Amino acid sequence: MNRLKAILSRIDRKGYGAYKDLQGSYDFGQFTLFVDKVQRDPFAPPSLVRVRTKENRFAPELFRNPVRRTAFEDFLNRAVEQAVRRTVRGNRGSGKSGRVEIQRTSQVVLPRSSIVVESGYVEARMAVGLPARGRTVDARAARAMLLDELPEVVQTALTPAGVDEGAAREHVETVEDASHLRNRLPELGLVAFVADGAILPRESGASDRPLGKGAVPFESPEEFRVAVELPNRGEISGMGIPEGVTLIAGGGFHGKSTLLSALAWSVYDHVPGDGRELVVTREDAVKIRAEDGRSVAGVDISSFIRDLPGGQSTADFSTPNASGSTSQAANIAEALEIGTSLLLVDEDTSATNFMIRDERMRELVQLEPISPFIDAVRPLHRDLGVSTIVVVGGVGDYLDVADRVILLENYRPCDATRRAREVRERYPSRTSHEEGEVRPPMNRRVRAASIDLSRGRKEVARGKGLATVELGRERVDLTYLEQLAEPGQTEAIGRIIGEFAAGGRSRAVAEVVDSAVRSIEKNGLDSLGNFRGHPGELSLPRPQEIAGAINRIRSLQATTG
Structure with missing residues (x-):
């Protein structure tokens, strides 16, 4: 910490590029601060930092298996978001000065690269806008951010002393129950399950949060009611939708599309309080x-x-x-x-x-x-x-x-x-229905060489918000991949496609996707791409959305067989 203070004092009021001297690691006692990448000017993308606690004092039961670990990392990500809002003053100075950000979460629980929980430490990966006056170093504001605000965020969001253990346990157990329920769907002969009491309507078309006043809790028809035993909550009941062809009918504004939307989003687990915590659909829907x-x-x-x-x-x-x-x-x-x-x-x-x-x-x-x-x-x-x-x-x-x-x-x-x-x-139908034969579609091989990543002197393969992937000069529109949940998934998809394109080989679409998924399962999201700094902006996409993005590349060339 003393070395960090000394560097900040030395570079105060110098040109913004002097912040480069901060790159490295700093011992804060309870945690270590890593400054991985420093932005080139106050208007550039923020600097990348990591904070890693010296030990992990959280109860091991919170992360004892992969499902619980993902849920607990999700919980801590949200805790850091809240701590930043409470503690960090925010914009001060020019450009992005004063900002502290961690990957933004949605209503769903996903594996992300922004929080890492290991038996010996907890790590948060964040972006920091180092403060500037014009285009010069503002050391006073930087000291407040790095020496006061950041340690407060660590204390309140990444240690047992600051985290509500009961809320953490509820979060983990809720996700574990939903995952268990989804895994049981095939053996129950079901494709989806909607728990009694679920709140399906959302606040608005622009918000995925649950509707408050006026929301009608879901109640299963008796004919479709199924009881299921969960590992934490015990027995619950709800509507089980069997395999086959199910028709959802009704008048306008009576909830048909709301139910279908809830089923589409329930390929993911949801946070406590979402209303759809125990609404689950087959993960490949x-x-x-x-x-x-x-x-x-x-x-x-x-x-x-x-x-x-x-x-x-x-x-x-x-x-x-x-x-x-x-x-x-x-x-x-x-x-x-x-x-x-x-x-x-x-x-x-x-x-x-x-x-x-x-x-x-x-x-x-x-x-x-x-x-x-x-x-x-x-x-x-x-x-x-x-x-x-x-x-x-x-x-x-x-x-x-x-x-x-x-x-x-x-x-x-x-x-x-x-x-x-x-x-x-x-009222017999006047139209005769002729059931045909549906064959599996022929496999395709897609040409990696048909994807041009070049943009000037550099190669580009990245996400741009939720609904766009940039590949060289092409912008791939993912607006109608309606089950994409977070920009971090889009960023991961961009990097997966970039690695495939750089490889230069023609491969089947399923092979491209399966290879990427297996690599992530083995090596984690960190393995995607060559990072300049930390990879804290990635969320795990489903195979269906990875393939969907590949299929929407306008320059793509593919052949069947």
């Missing part, structure tokens, strides 16, 4: 939608769209500008290619001509290459073991193919399967 204008590279969509005019095959389909129907077919084929056991589909975000074709249009349009999804939804389960949950509000023909129907009225679900059967008998 994929939300499918139409995506007008996306590029498609060499995808086998032949199970959904037959040969096009002129004899063009759809077993190796490419386009720079897909229609709603072809994009939705490609999204399903790509989900099957990377692996999924559950598709989540909402009529509102689907292409009408992909979902259904009525009797009149079948009669009028004889040469139609599109096989509507209604004809494929049952074969998907029969032939490939892939279940579907589909939300409909205006297409009654889906009653013909549903194994069960959940009707939502005023946010309250009921079993309408028998009622739907009576409606079918009373």
Whole structure:
């Protein structure tokens, strides 16, 4: 600490570049401060620092297995966020001066690189905007940040003396229960589970926090109620959605899309108080939608769209500008290619001509290459073991193919399967549904050389916010990968694609993704890319979103076989 004080006194009021002298490590007694990278000026990205405690005095039970460790690291990340808000004064001086930041969390619990819990220490990786007056060193403000505020953050967020042990235990046990419940879904023959009492509505379209006043707690229909024993909470009950084809119906604003959204987000665990803590979905579930204008590279969509005019095959389909129907077919084929056991589909975000074709249009349009999804939804389960949950509000023909129907009225679900059967008998469909054969899509090999990372004299492969990956001069739009939760996942995806592109080899999409996932499992998120400083800005993405990002690269070249 004395050496740090001396350096700050020596460089005070010098040019901002003098802060480079801070790089190194400093002993603060209870913890060590590592200054890994110093920003070049006050307007550049903040400097990177780590604080590592000399020992880990937290109860070992909080991190005794991988699930608990991830949950506890998530808890400490949130504790640091809160401590920074309470303790750090914030902006002072020019540019990013005075900021202290750690990776921002969402409502979900993810493995991240920002907090590391080991048996002998706890480490937090942060970004610090070193203070400046204009473009000169402000040593007085820097001393306040590094010698006063940062130690206070460590004391209140990274030691047992400052952390609420009861809250930490609740956080860990909540995540462990959800993970246990999700792992049990296959043996129970379920694709999803919604606990009684869950709060599904969110504050707004811009907030993922639970709705407060007016939220209706979820209550399972008796016909779907399942009881499950959890390791910490004991027995709970809720609605189990079995494998097969499930229809969610109801009027507008009665909660259909809210339920589907909760299921889509429940591939992840949630924090206590979120309302969806015990809502779980198969971890490989994929939300499918139409995506007008996306590029498609060499995808086998032949199970959904037959040969096009002129004899063009759809077993190796490419386009720079897909229609709603072809994009939705490609999204399903790509989900099957990377692996999924559950598709989540909402009529509102689907292409009408992909979902259904009525009797009149079948009669009028004889040469139609599109096989509507209604004809494929049952074969998907029969032939490939892939279940579907589909939300409909205006297409009654889906009653013909549903194994069960959940009707939502005023946010309250009921079993309408028998009622739907009576409606079918009373109002027979005038359209005949021809169940086809759904084959696994042919595997593709993608050319690494088709991804150009060069931007001027440097190579770029990085995330830019939640919905963009920058690869060289190309910006890959991930807006419609609706199950991306945090910018840290996007950053990790950018680095995974960058490593693949730099390797130069053509490989199957699944091979690229599997190799990256295995490497992360073995070596941690820290292994992604060459870091200048610490890698504290990464969150773990699912294989489905990694593949989804690769598939949306407009320069991508791929072939089937």
